[in-house]
Amino acid sequence: MKLNKYQNMLLGIAIGDAFGASYEMQPWPKISKQLHLSSYHGLNNRKQGTYTDDTQMSIAVAELLISDKEFTKENLAEKFVECYKRDPHQGYAKGFQNFLESVSSGEEFLEKINSNSIRNGAAMRSVPLGVLSNLEDIIKYAKINASITHNTPKGITSSVCVATVSHYVFHKLGEYKDIFDFCIDSCQGLDNESISFFERLKNRGCLEPLLLFGENHADFGVPCDGMRTAGAVLYLVSKSKGNLEKSLTKSILLGGDTDSTASIVCGIIAINEGLNSLPSFLFDKLENDKYGRDYLISLGQQLSAK
């Protein structure tokens, strides 16, 4: 099947998420021993090929971009509630899942949400924003996206960073290895600590766990933290040379929040490289209920038509 860039992106997000979810928060020796690109079965008992919050919320963002509605906090919150309620998925943080269960509209969501998180929930759903052609719009939308749930300098910066990595790749603004400068420029003025972290990562030739994961997580992997996740994405995309299979494997080997890292990275690399380099089970066994594989393909088609 010939897929366009939008479809590749959405399927990349879901495949990275569904595969990465089986290795989430597991000790490194276990991951490296059991990481086989041969089935969706990993180290936990997830149903094969099911995606998590990363994909579901990215679908919500994509659906709002396709709709004729304005990209506002209200409309996006409404989409988050709608997408969860019509097809509840596992993988959300427990507290946030309980919150989604408890609200019935976007208005109620915004009224009751505690939006001061610095975790990676805004970053993980920002990849679809990269398709927009105007960088100012992307930064504006990425800020709106973060402000609903992660209205902190770090939460906002992580959302802008991921959206601009996606934009850079989608519109082929340069080579993968040169991704850092574009994103650092796009994040100027948002959060000094994040920017100096991205700068330090850029200047390192090889992986330094202590730097990438932070002192408290050096033995653990990518924490569920917006700044660290954005840094891991910059690092992996900059080193990827467009190799999707290797990028998926490396995303998992970093450990920690593997589904978010793999979802973002695979969504971005798949845009131009497609999915053909991946073992076919990743596509064939991806969930395909009402909002699964075929739905993502149709959503990508609609996004490209828009």
Ligand SMILES: [Mg+2]
């Ligand atoms: Mg997840």
